[in-house]
Amino acid sequence: MTTIKDVANYANVSVATVSRVLNNKGYISKTAEEAVLKAIKELDYRPNSVARSLYHKTSNMIGLLMPDITNPFFPELARAVEDVAMSYGYTVVFCNTDEEMEKEKTYFEALKQKYVDGMILTTSNMDSTKYDEFDIPLVALDRIISERIPTVVSENKKGAMEATQHLIERDCKYIAHLRGPVGVRPADDRYNGFIEIAEKEGIGYVTADTQFSIELAEEKTLELFQSHPEIDGIFASSDVTAAGAMHALFKLNKQVPQDVKIVGFDGIPLGTMLVPSLTTIQQSIYKMGEKATQLLIDQIEQKAIDTYYHEFPTSLVVRHTT
Amino acid sequence: MTTIKDVANYANVSVATVSRVLNNKGYISKTAEEAVLKAIKELDYRPNSVARSLYHKTSNMIGLLMPDITNPFFPELARAVEDVAMSYGYTVVFCNTDEEMEKEKTYFEALKQKYVDGMILTTSNMDSTKYDEFDIPLVALDRIISERIPTVVSENKKGAMEATQHLIERDCKYIAHLRGPVGVRPADDRYNGFIEIAEKEGIGYVTADTQFSIELAEEKTLELFQSHPEIDGIFASSDVTAAGAMHALFKLNKQVPQDVKIVGFDGIPLGTMLVPSLTTIQQSIYKMGEKATQLLIDQIEQKAIDTYYHEFPTSLVVRHTT
DNA sequence: ATTTAGGGTGTAACCGGTTACAGATGAGGT
DNA sequence: ACCTCATCTGTAACCGGTTACACCCTAAAT
Incomplete structure (x- = not known):
């Protein structure tokens, strides 16, 4: 050499x-x-950039912590992060935490030892004060961790309200909400948006707790229909969950959208692949990834950050399930 | 610190x-x-691992080059790579090349400057001799680049033969094959497997060239049915392509599996999310990712590599499209 | 009493860069 | 003629580890 x-x-x-x-x-x-x-x-x-890093205490790398790249919501986010990062000469190290605190900690340590310049968090299982202790630039993406950490999220509540309103406009009389993980802010916001509209419109509704797993969503949907056969509309907290619901309906021999209408949330490509294709609340996933990365790089390069909280608008995309 | x-x-x-x-x-x-x-x-x-790296002349990072993490085949692969890498103390830098030679070159240079210990290639657009020039451990995954580079692929031809045979057993009389990118070995092997069985069984068939895009697959399927309305079976080169075909059939008002049966290839989760769920040739995606990473780390750690060419068995998973 | 050998430890060189500092040179100003 | 200052360059310390080597100590062997 x-x-x-x-x-x-x-x-x-x-x-x-x-x-x-x-x-x-x-x-x-x-x-x-x-x-x-x-x-x-x-x-x-x-x-030799290792030697350089040693002196500068900088690596031109950023870490991307996410629950699981296998969850179809994340590839597009990861893609956006990588595109922006590379355009600024940063490379991206990616880590799957499986929402396990231990893994998260391990990665945090490992990346800090490598002098990563900053990290994007789409997962947060440690105590929120812990994050402030690591004195390394951070951005929260699709999560809300602390107001000290720049944050990029969707207008989750507004989107959820729109979804619910849409089902009501499509003549649904009894709506089920497949709720996302309790305690995860975006999922909670969607839940609250749903409740608010359902109450306001005085419509019948039920909810069930799910994760972002298709199997669980299917199971919960089957249970819901057992106790509430009058359900004619479903608002799912994510597109994956919506897919699970569709499976359940297929098993129950219910026609979509004739018997039951479905709205998902996310706007991932899966929605267009489903047959019938899924009506959903579209998030600007790519743009959020871009913004988050930009915010991180601004911090790294010591630029002033004007706003710490960034909400991206969502939009209703009507396809064939409503 | x-x-x-x-x-x-x-x-x-x-x-x-x-x-x-x-x-x-x-x-x-x-x-x-x-x-x-x-x-x-x-x-x-x-x-401080940077200081350690400086002395030991290793970065404890590996690069993962793939066309596009947004293509649902790759997240699982990436996940496997990351899991194994992390268990050996390596971190993974991931790069989307969009199958563009320029991007691939840029990343190669960038990663070499960072002295990554090795790279896994699921994309190859440079001249195959170019790869030998970089004196850095490499592994080809789901691609065949050169016999000097350890390779991990599926039994693509055998899988394709099985898929075709399955359609014939399900009484298909005229089968269409949605072929993957010409020149990419795994896709070519699937094509050859299809042709071999179709010829041997003396069944009617057509083929059309596609990429791994759902839209193009839908379009090509519509075209195929225009010229060959007698098609009653489709063997798609990937699950994404199969999803595209299903959309076309939905538009054509053809019932799956009653009117047309479909078999995909890959075994990605998407297949189970489709309604009806997709019969497919399951690749051991995760295991392939593991093996490739293991081979890479063996090279990095100067262990002898016994076999350079690893083929993983595929299996037919019968679901609701056949 | 003197070797001998192994255990235990510190000093300093080294990995491959970056940069503070000091010294050298020459042009321009007084 | 002398001073100032900008330009240019090299030496050496430094980033935070690892390890060759020299040295000291103690206990067993001769």
């Missing part, structure tokens, strides 16, 4: 001069610069 | 002794060891 010393020797200058050329810093004579550039070219030299 | 020097001072020993304790190397007295361990604990010391 060619080192800066090799280049210095070859160009008959000191390592300091080579470093100056590399970083365009300080005074360099034309002669020296040319000699160095020639040496770099002929020796095919690339600076 | 606490350094090894702080620990040494606190424990009243030299940095060498601390390092020996950390790495369990050389002679250490019980007294010294205890003092060091106590210091480490009380100062909450973690060795």
